[in-house]
Amino acid sequence: MNLLTLCLLVPFAIAIACLMTGRVCALQRVFGVGGMAALLVVSGLLLERVSSQGIQVVQIGNWPAPFGITLVADLLAAIMVFVSAIIGLAVAIYSLSDIDPARERFGYYGFLHFMMMGVCGAFLAGDLFNMFVWFEVMLIASFVLMTLGGERGQMEGSVKYVILNLISSSFFLAGIGILYGKTGTLNLADLAQRADGLMEPGLLTITAMLFLVAFGVKAGIFPLFFWLPASYHTPPVAISAIFAGLLTKVGVYALIRVFTLVFTGDVFFTHGLLLVLAGFTMVVGVLGAVVQYDFRRLLSFHIISQIGYMILGLALFTPLAMAGAIFYLFHHIIVKTNLFLVSGVAQRYNGTFDLKKMGGLYAATPLLAILFFIPAMSLGGIPPLSGFFAKFAIVKAGLVGDSPFVVSGAILSAVALAVGLLTLFSMTKIWAEAFWKKPAVGHAVQLGAISRLDRILLFTPIVGLAVLTLCIGFAPEFFFDFATRAANQLLNPAEYIETVLGKATP
Amino acid sequence: MEFIMAITIGALYAAGAYLLLRRNLIKLILGIVFIGHGANLMIFTAAGLRQGEPAFVPPGVSVLPPTSADPLPQALILTAIVIGFGVLAFTLVMAQRADKVIGTDDLDEMKDSDR
Numbered sequence: 077m078n079l080l081t082l083c084l085l086v087p088f089a090i091a092i093a094c095l096m097t098g099r100v101c102a103l104q105r106v107f108g109v110g111g112m113a114a115l116l117v118v119s120g121l122l123l124e125r126v127s128s129q130g131i132q133v134v135q136i137g138n139w140p141a142p143f144g145i146t147l148v149a150d151l152l153a154a155i156m157v158f159v160s161a162i163i164g165l166a167v168a169i170y171s172l173s174d175i176d177p178a179r180e181r182f183g184y185y186g187f188l189h190f191m192m193m194g195v196c197g198a199f200l201a202g203d204l205f206n207m208f209v210w211f212e213v214m215l216i217a218s219f220v221l222m223t224l225g226g227e228r229g230q231m232e233g234s235v236k237y238v239i240l241n242l243i244s245s246s247f248f249l250a251g252i253g254i255l256y257g258k259t260g261t262l263n264l265a266d267l268a269q270r271a272d273g274l275m276e277p278g279l280l281t282i283t284a285m286l287f288l289v290a291f292g293v294k295a296g297i298f299p300l301f302f303w304l305p306a307s308y309h310t311p312p313v314a315i316s317a318i319f320a321g322l323l324t325k326v327g328v329y330a331l332i333r334v335f336t337l338v339f340t341g342d343v344f345f346t347h348g349l350l351l352v353l354a355g356f357t358m359v360v361g362v363l364g365a366v367v368q369y370d371f372r373r374l375l376s377f378h379i380i381s382q383i384g385y386m387i388l389g390l391a392l393f394t395p396l397a398m399a400g401a402i403f404y405l406f407h408h409i410i411v412k413t414n415l416f417l418v419s420g421v422a423q424r425y426n427g428t429f430d431l432k433k434m435g436g437l438y439a440a441t442p443l444l445a446i447l448f449f450i451p452a453m454s455l456g457g458i459p460p461l462s463g464f465f466a467k468f469a470i471v472k473a474g475l476v477g478d479s480p481f482v483v484s485g486a487i488l489s490a491v492a493l494a495v496g497l498l499t500l501f502s503m504t505k506i507w508a509e510a511f512w513k514k515p516a517v518g519h520a521v522q523l524g525a526i527s528r529l530d531r532i533l534l535f536t537p538i539v540g541l542a543v544l545t546l547c548i549g550f551a552p553e554f555f556f557d558f559a560t561r562a563a564n565q566l567l568n569p570a571e572y573i574e575t576v577l578g579k580a581t582p
Numbered sequence: 583m584e585f586i587m588a589i590t591i592g593a594l595y596a597a598g599a600y601l602l603l604r605r606n607l608i609k610l611i612l613g614i615v616f617i618g619h620g621a622n623l624m625i626f627t628a629a630g631l632r633q634g635e636p637a638f639v640p641p642g643v644s645v646l647p648p649t650s651a652d653p654l655p656q657a658l659i660l661t662a663i664v665i666g667f668g669v670l671a672f673t674l675v676m677a678q679r680a681d682k683v684i685g686t687d688d689l690d691e692m693k694d695s696d697r
Binding site for chain 2: 205208209212215216219220223226227228229231232233234235236238239242243246247249250252253254256257258260306307309310
């Protein structure tokens with residue numbers, strides 16, 4: 077069977093299997109972790125295939141390209157699916173200890189795999205309507221995960237999360253309607269080839285704005301991010317970790333996809349707007365983080381500010397900037413998930429997420445301190461770690477000035493550096509509050525709070541992701557080479573179009 | 583016909599936007615339903631309205647006559663309606679649960695997790 081379809085079928089089959097076990101938790105756990113491992117293998121093979129043989133395409137049911145359902149894996153999509161599978165496996169292992177039996181009985185692992193299917197589908201979709209459907213699959217599964225348990229905080233967060241994401245879906249749908257009405261096609265490759273000629277430039281830009289709002293809400297860019305810090309800190313840690321790692325990045329991926337393939341007619345306006353939004357996203361996100369004292373809310377605001385860097389890379393629209401954005405994407409998914417996982421362990425020891433009450437973790441568990449230090453410094457962009465190279469590429473791309481935006485690119489590079497400093501500041505804040513200072517009365521570190529088995533289950537994924545961060549940091553050429561090749565595919569869509577539509581089309 | 587549809591879509595969006603701004607959770611959900619319907623009608627209208635030309639291939643011919651209605655937008659809308667229905671069911675259950683746990687359906691009261 078084809079690897080592309082397997083990337084969707086594996087999580088689908090596992091999800092069904094999990095639901096069919098009834099309420100036997102032990103079986104669900106085996107399926108849950110085993111399924112993620114299987115997905116990791118399949119997506120690894122896919123990445124290898126795409127890397128060595130070029131873009132892979134499947135026409136479902138053998139209907140030819142602009143008419144049937146198309147799955148496409150170019151290098152960016154393959155990288156994203158692979159990284160998602162890594163995160164999925166890490167979170168599934170962490171969940172074994174973190175998710176309580178009640179949530180497991182109500183189908184936690186099943187919905188986790190449905191969500192993975194939606195995420196992989198959104199990465200691999202070759203036309204906009206299918207991307208919409210996969211977005212909905214992902215969203216509905218994530219709604220269930222967010223509300224699972226039905227605690228008060230969760231319900232408050234879910235209302236905001238659900239409503240704002242549904243509004244963004246309706247914008248997405250409206251954009252699809254107009255695009256189809258004017259061009260008669262929704263296949264991304266076909267649109268890339270023809271949208272410029274078929275639509276009046278003004279109308280194309282308006283449609284671009286509909287998609288910008290739709291994906292912008294999902295990615296959490298500047299005026300549209302308010303659902304994110306209101307909801308991501310409410311569900312159990314494993315769930316918020318996978319949300320933090322993956323879901324906003326699906327929005328960024330979709331933005332990259334449409335703003336490199338379809339909406340490239342009026343780069344000065346569309347990407348100029350993205351540039352401004354990127355600046356605001358970075359600054360507002362990090363300023364929001366600086367005043368927070370809840371461990372996970374602070375990290376949630378950092379997601380927003382980091383999304384700004386990726387959008388900045390997209391907006392600058394040069395090969396280097398795009399490679400930086402892609403590098404940033406996978407670096408950030410790994411690092412951010414890891415930070416959330418660490419916050420969960422810290423909460424178990426201290427009994428709270430409130431940084432003012434936490435403390436003493438460095439003296440009690442130096443291992444946890446190191447495991448926090450690695451992703452935190454990487455997020456702040458300290459040299460030997462992965463975040464430095466991601467930031468370096470984007471800032472350099474803004475300064476060299478071969479993008480359409482010479483002056484504003486340079487200004488935003490300066491903003492990016494300043495935001496990096498503030499990121500470092502709030503990471504030091506967590507370090508000083510949770511790890512160095514003495515805990516508040518009643519919140520002393522209790523090492524007995526986590527049993528030996530739990531410790532293994534919780535620390536394995538954290539150590540794994542930290543090692544991966546170090547690998548990216550110490551061998552950046554290898555990963556950056558990947559990102560550069562993915563960026564070149566995006567900026568020269570001829571190969572993509574040719575592979576999807578076949579060579580016969582003019 | 584396009585004119586009437588445009589007015590209808592506009593009215594649905596306007597009503598939806600108004601309801602979204604209300605503090606009551608159920609009204610908010612109704613607002614989303616209206617906007618969803620507006621978007622579906624927009625796909626339908628934007629793809630071109632044709633009267634009395636269903637997308638059937640007449641006997642003896644192998645392709646659709648060029649004047650017949652485009653079946654694809656209808657398929658898209660059908661999918662979108664089904665998804666919208668499922669999401670609406672979920673949202674209503676969520677609203678019921680939120681009302682029970684938080685003890686209010688006033689959105690201004692749901693601020694505890696924001697502090």
